[in-house]
Structure formats: C-alpha cells, structure tokens
Amino acid sequence: MDMWKFYDITHREHIVCNPTSIEKLEQLVSLVRLKPDAHVLEIATGKGEFIIRLAERYGVEGVGVDLSPYYIADAKGKHRKRAPDARLVFLEMDGAEYKPEKPESFDLVACIGASWIYGGHRGTLKALEGMAAQKSWIVVGEPYWRHEPEREYLEAIEEKRSSFGTHSENAEAGKEFGLELAYTLVSSQDDWDRYEGLQWYAAEEWASGHAADPDVPELLKRVRQGKAAYLRWGRETLGxxxxxxxKGAFGREQAA
Ligand SMILES: C[S@@+](CC[C@H](N)C(=O)[O-])C[C@H]1O[C@@H](n2cnc3c(N)ncnc32)[C@H](O)[C@@H]1O
Known part of the structure; x- marks a missing residue:
C-alpha cells in the first residue's frame, strides 16, 4: 500500500499529526513571540497547523516542507482558507534535501515528529541549528523512553533501544550544539490516547466506507497490530x- 495513502487515511481525524494537544500547541505558539518580519521554517510540516497558527498570530513569513502529497495539499488548502494573505510557501520534497537560501537565517526552525530525516534527535538539532539565526527558536518533537523498553515491544514496532533517548537525554542533547532548553511540552497519557485512538477510529471508518478498496486488509492489519502494541506496551513505555x-542564549553563544 502506498505509504502516503496509509498516513492520509489514518490521520484524517487529526489536526496535528503528533501526540500534542491543541491547547499545548497554542501554548507553544504564544511562547515563541515572533515579530511580523520573522522567517520560520518547518521541516515535516504535516498539514501545516503549527506554521499556519504562527502566521495567524504573528503575520510571519514561512516555509513548510513535507514529503506527503496529501498533507501538502491539506496545508495549502488551510493556508488559502485561514490565512490567504500570509506569506507562506509549502514545498512537497524530502526535508533532508531542503537548503535555505541563506544559512543561519530563520528566526524559528522546527521539525516535530520526523527526526529520522536527519538520522535521529542529535542529527536534527545539528541540521536545524545550521539553518537558525542567532537569538532564534529551535523546536523539535521527539519520543522518549519512559522506562527500558521490552524486547517484544521493540520487535513489534520495529525500533531499536537506540532509536530514542530518555526525556532528560533529549533535553540535554541541545547543549552539544550550543542550544539552551527554554521549555518542554510533555504529552499526557490522554494526549497519547487521542493521537493513537484517532488512528484506529479513522481506519475503521474508512474501511467501512471503502470495502472494495484493495488496501483495506493491509491497512486494517497494520493499524490493529499497532493498536495491540500500544495497549500492551507502548502506552506505559513511550513518552x-x-x-x-x-540558539544564542546568554552564556551559550558557543557550542559546548
Ligand atoms: C509524525 S508526522 C508530524 C507532522 C507534523 N510535524 C505535525 O506534528 O503535525 C511526520 C511527518 O513527516 C513527514 N515526512 C516523512 N518523511 C519525510 C521526509 N523525508 N521529508 C519531509 N517530510 C517527511 C510525513 O509526511 C509527516 O507529515
């Protein structure tokens, strides 16, 4: 089954495609306090909700990059509907290939929930740091181990122990790149349940309405296996x- 079709169907009910609540996203938008002439970049922008909220709140200029044709179409549609005058561009391309016109030029650079693009959390911080101006924000979303994962869980989700760090490891990693942690938005179990549950719901609803689609069996198999792994291990294991x-916080002008 086409990967982008799979994610389009399983995330139809989601406004943001990560386990953050809308309230926490709004808090993030409020905290970053950007000037109207600020430039923002979001790698793996998904349906563009974060960058569009930044444009609505502050009038900033921005670039959103994502590899999914479905999500880029959703983001462009939201842009036209909600912020038609906002100077936003959405690019359908591999985030790893995106090169800014000028290095160290953005006032906020984000990559929320797609650190594989840069080979993991550290690689993401390094890449984003290279595109961010002095006195800017670098925003990343990342899973973390709440406790040591069971071998069966790792096998079920096809991940390694080394795929993710603990919460403190994720937080501390910024220091290696001269970044100071200013805030964290940690999802609650309710946030995770909503993120996971909406995928089960969307898949079952779509399958009921598209019984003749040849992708139904594979889609349901994958979603139901993911549901079982989440309920058995993931809910208690992954944060x-x-x-x-x-970037450029007082006393941290140089990488440690
Ligand atoms: C977990 S979702 C997060 C989306 C968005 N940041 C959000 O939080 O709503 C991961 C996103 O990464 C995108 N993606 C996956 N591989 C990518 C790549 N190589 N380059 C750009 N985007 C990619 C997917 O299409 C998806 O939108």
Missing part, C-alpha cells in the same frame, strides 16, 4: 515531548 531550544 512524547516538544523541546523548545534557544
């Missing part, structure tokens, strides 16, 4: 947080 770093 999620958005880490808000400051």
């Amino acid at each position: 999620w947080a958005i880490y808000v770093f400051k």
